[in-house]
Each structure stands twice: as C-alpha cells, then as structure tokens.
Amino acid sequence: MIYPFFTFLFAALNHITSVPSRLEITDPEAIKTKKAFQSTVRQDPVKEMVELKSKIPDIEYDLKYATKNNFTGKRLYPSSLKKTFLRKPVCEALQQVQDSLRKKGLGLKIFDAYRPYSVTIKMWETVRDEKYVANPVKGSNHNRGTAVDLTIIHLKSRQELNMGTGFDHFSDSAHHSFTQLPEEILQNRNLLKNIMEYFGFRAYQEEWWHYSWPESERFELLDISFQKLAKWAKRNP
Ligand SMILES: [Zn+2]
Numbered sequence: 489m490i491y492p493f494f495t496f497l498f499a500a501l502n503h504i505t506s507v508p509s510r511l512e513i514t515d516p517e518a519i520k521t522k523k524a525f526q527s528t529v530r531q532d533p534v535k536e537m538v539e540l541k542s543k544i545p546d547i548e549y550d551l552k553y554a555t556k557n558n559f560t561g562k563r564l565y566p567s568s569l570k571k572t573f574l575r576k577p578v579c580e581a582l583q584q585v586q587d588s589l590r591k592k593g594l595g596l597k598i599f600d601a602y603r604p605y606s607v608t609i610k611m612w613e614t615v616r617d618e619k620y621v622a623n624p625v626k627g628s629n630h631n632r633g634t635a636v637d638l639t640i641i642h643l644k645s646r647q648e649l650n651m652g653t654g655f656d657h658f659s660d661s662a663h664h665s666f667t668q669l670p671e672e673i674l675q676n677r678n679l680l681k682n683i684m685e686y687f688g689f690r691a692y693q694e695e696w697w698h699y700s701w702p703e704s705e706r707f708e709l710l711d712i713s714f715q716k717l718a719k720w721a722k723r724n725p
Contacts, residue, residue, distance in 0.1 A: 518605035518709035538579040548597040559656045573602040575633040578701045599637040599655045603630035605711035627709040634701040649676040
C-alpha cells in the first residue's frame, strides 16, 4: 500500500507550499517616511493624498478620532486636527457626490478618512473584532486613504439627516440589511448608499457610514502623520 501513502504525502506537501501564511496574504508593512511616499507618487500620480477641503470647500468635518467621543473613549488624532486626506481619485469622486447633493441643499459630513496605520493597531487593541475594526495584519482601507466614514447634512442648518444610529455604533441596527427602522431613516440611508455607489464607492454591509474605493489594494498602507501630509499637500497643491 505504498501508492496511497505517496498520494497522501504529495497532497500534504502541495497544501503546505500552495497556501500562504497569514502574514503573506497581504503585506502589513506600511509606508512610514515622506521619501518613500514621494517615490510612490512619482511613479503613480493617482497615489497623491489630497486634503478634502482644498477641493471641496463646503464639506463639513467632524473628525471623531480627534476627540474622545469615539468607541475607544480616547483621543487618537491630534486635538487640533483640521485636515483630512484621501487619495486623488477618491477625493475626486467625493467631490462629484458633493456637487450632486448640493443641488438638493445637502452636503457631506466626514467622520474619518485617512487613518495612519499605527492608529489601526491602537484600535485593534481596544476592539478585537474584525467585523468592526481592521485586523492590523491586513490593514484598513482607511490606512490606504481609500475609505471614508460619512453622513449627509442639510447645508443651511448643518443638521445631520437621521440615520438611526450614530457613527461607530457597533450593532445590527447599523447594518444595511437591518430594515426594522422608520421609513424616513431607511430612505436617508438609501440616499447616501445610492449616491456613493453611483459615483463608484462600495458600501460596507455592517456600517451605514463606511464607504471604500474599488481596487484599494493598489494603494499602499501609510503610516504618515497628518502634520507631514499637510506640509506635503501645501507644497504640492
Ligand atoms: Zn470606516
């Protein structure tokens, strides 16, 4: 019965060599220096990080991680933070969303956009649930500058549309599939989802506020501070 044994051995070896280890699935190495970031932008100009208000002046910021008013109860960004960033094509798509909403007297409010990789590690230490917080092994599309957390506001009153739950409300009621909600809330969520998808974003089933850009893997994880990015954006308007 030598033959079945070798068949088994071959199958086992094949399995070992063809299945990558968890760390090899995606490279968790984030770009940390301005020089390395600059070099990627030189090779591929769409990788530019753009400050959102520089392109969309009437967009509203409520950057939750620059306050303690977030699920960690800790301030994770500098309290003085007044800028946030996304990759160039993602910012351009968001600009189109805002242009379209503006015609209805509405606009976007941003809770979070680019998030340095080191902050994702801090979040993971607080909530070890991949449904809600990116596992640092993979990194988050926020670290790539290709994901954004947002809602819709009335431009005149700056009031948020009722979405049924707040941002970072980690329960079923924040899921797109959760429909036991008043009609007005379902319509508001649908308005956001439809307009974001129309301009190319992808919704995330577990969080009504989170949208990401397709082909995010093309953009490296970044661990560059907001201050450094702001200086860089100033010199490269
Ligand atoms: Zn998000």
